[in-house]
Amino acid sequence: MTLAMTCPSxxxxxxxGQWDKSMTTFGSSYEPVLPLGTxxxxxxxxxxxxxxxxxxxxxxxxxxREYLLFNPFQGYAFLxxxxxxxxxxxxxxxxxxxRTAESDFYEGGLHYQLYQKYKAKxxxxxxxxxxxxxxxxxxxxxxxxxxxxxxxxxxxxDDSLLWCKGEYMTPQEVASAFNxxxxxxxxxxGIGYTQPVMAGVKPGAIVGLTFFIxxxxxxxxxxxxxxxxxxxxxxxxxxxxxLKDQKFFVTPSFQLDGGSKSLNIxxxxxxxxxxxxxxxxxxxxxxxxxIIFTKDIEYYQGYEDGESWTxxxxxxxxxxxxxxxxxxxxxxYPEFSTSxxxxxxxxxxxxxTMSNFFVTLVALALxxxxxxxxxxxxxxxxxxxxxxxxxxxxxx
Numbered sequence: 001m002t003l004a005m006t007c008p009s010x011x012x013x014x015x016x017g018q019w020d021k022s023m024t025t026f027g028s029s030y031e032p033v034l035p036l037g038t039x040x041x042x043x044x045x046x047x048x049x050x051x052x053x054x055x056x057x058x059x060x061x062x063x064x065r066e067y068l069l070f071n072p073f074q075g076y077a078f079l080x081x082x083x084x085x086x087x088x089x090x091x092x093x094x095x096x097x098x099r100t101a102e103s104d105f106y107e108g109g110l111h112y113q114l115y116q117k118y119k120a121k122x123x124x125x126x127x128x129x130x131x132x133x134x135x136x137x138x139x140x141x142x143x144x145x146x147x148x149x150x151x152x153x154x155x156x157x158d159d160s161l162l163w164c165k166g167e168y169m170t171p172q173e174v175a176s177a178f179n180x181x182x183x184x185x186x187x188x189x190g191i192g193y194t195q196p197v198m199a200g201v202k203p204g205a206i207v208g209l210t211f212f213i214x215x216x217x218x219x220x221x222x223x224x225x226x227x228x229x230x231x232x233x234x235x236x237x238x239x240x241x242x243l244k245d246q247k248f249f250v251t252p253s254f255q256l257d258g259g260s261k262s263l264n265i266x267x268x269x270x271x272x273x274x275x276x277x278x279x280x281x282x283x284x285x286x287x288x289x290x291i292i293f294t295k296d297i298e299y300y301q302g303y304e305d306g307e308s309w310t311x312x313x314x315x316x317x318x319x320x321x322x323x324x325x326x327x328x329x330x331x332x333y334p335e336f337s338t339s340x341x342x343x344x345x346x347x348x349x350x351x352x353t354m355s356n357f358f359v360t361l362v363a364l365a366l367x368x369x370x371x372x373x374x375x376x377x378x379x380x381x382x383x384x385x386x387x388x389x390x391x392x393x394x395x396x
Contacts, residue, residue, distance in 0.1 A: 004133060005127065006127060033180070056121055083189040087167065087169065087194055088167055090166070105145070112152055146193055150166065206372075210368045251331075265345055267295050267343060267345055278333065279332070300312060319353055379391070
């Protein structure tokens with residue numbers, strides 16, 4: 001039953017009934033992007049656009065558009081739009097069953113938080129209404145709780161209390177439902193207060209997948225560590241006195257069996273408050289292929305202000321990955337300090353390393369860390385227009 005309507009010719013808003021024939025006029029006229037009489041299908045229900053209103057929040061003076069939808073079997077619903085963001089909202093008989101606090105509650109496994117409280121007034125209306133939308137809006141206190149993409153709205157007036165539940169709709173979904181070009185709809189600005197952010201990726205799924213991959217990495221690391229041969233293929237001691245007229249040492253040739261595997265060269269020198277430097281060239285006897293690396297070893301220790309201290313280490317190592325099998329030798333070009341004259345090298349074939357594990361672990365962590373940082377930034381932007389932001393205490 002229609003209780004209020006606007007005249008299609010003059011635009012005057014009439015309250016229909018024997019007890020009230022007062023009229024309301026609006027200063028401006030607005031065109032709805034979903035014309036009156038348009039039909040659309042939402043969640044399998046065909047609704048007709050019966051009424052259109054523009055409402056203004058009384059404290060901060062922002063306005064939004066609201067369409068009254070009707071289906072003769074399902075009743076009425078509201079489709080609201082603000083800054084290009086849409087919500088379909090249905091009246092419900094009962095409010096949240098697990099509401100234990102004024103500011104938040106859990107319902108259906110989702111956490112809903114108070115986003116806004118406001119009073120509004122209608123600044124424009126067109127079409128037919130099953131209630132006096134102007135007077136009811138003026139006398140209603142509204143509270144909205146969000147758990148994107150859903151929301152609960154509580155409307156309280158002097159003589160009524162109404163709970164509604166809503167869900168976010170994209171402009172594409174609205175355009176498809178009402179068969180209108182999406183370009184005709186208002187463009188989106190910012191983040192809608194019920195808009196799901198990064199909806200394609202679920203935080204729980206991210207955590208679960210990351211944990212699963214971590215377990216696989218740990219298992220692989222244990223496997224490779226357990227199966228690595230770590231075979232010593234050469235070990236030699238060298239002294240500065242052995243150089244004589246030579247400028248470098250040449251190790252005897254040693255055999256690297258198998259295909260491409262890792263090679264680890266340990267360098268040990270008894271430096272103390274001193275240094276040692278060496279340039280090493282691993283040469284394939286058959287092909288002449290040469291791999292050059294350097295190692296700078298320093299070790300210092302002392303006692304100062306009643307405490308002992310150390311810096312550096314008398315040990316160094318070079319890890320070479322994927323060295324093909326074959327016969328090799330090493331040319332060593334050492335530089336000795338005034339007190340450092342000796343060093344030892346140990347060459348090990350097929351050595352497991354933790355470096356690849358940690359590099360992969362860091363790379364693995366980048367996505368979930370980036371996801372939650374990005375999500376946190378977007379959530380702060382969502383709540384920036386709310387007086388009840390859970391991030392306010394962190395930002396003050």
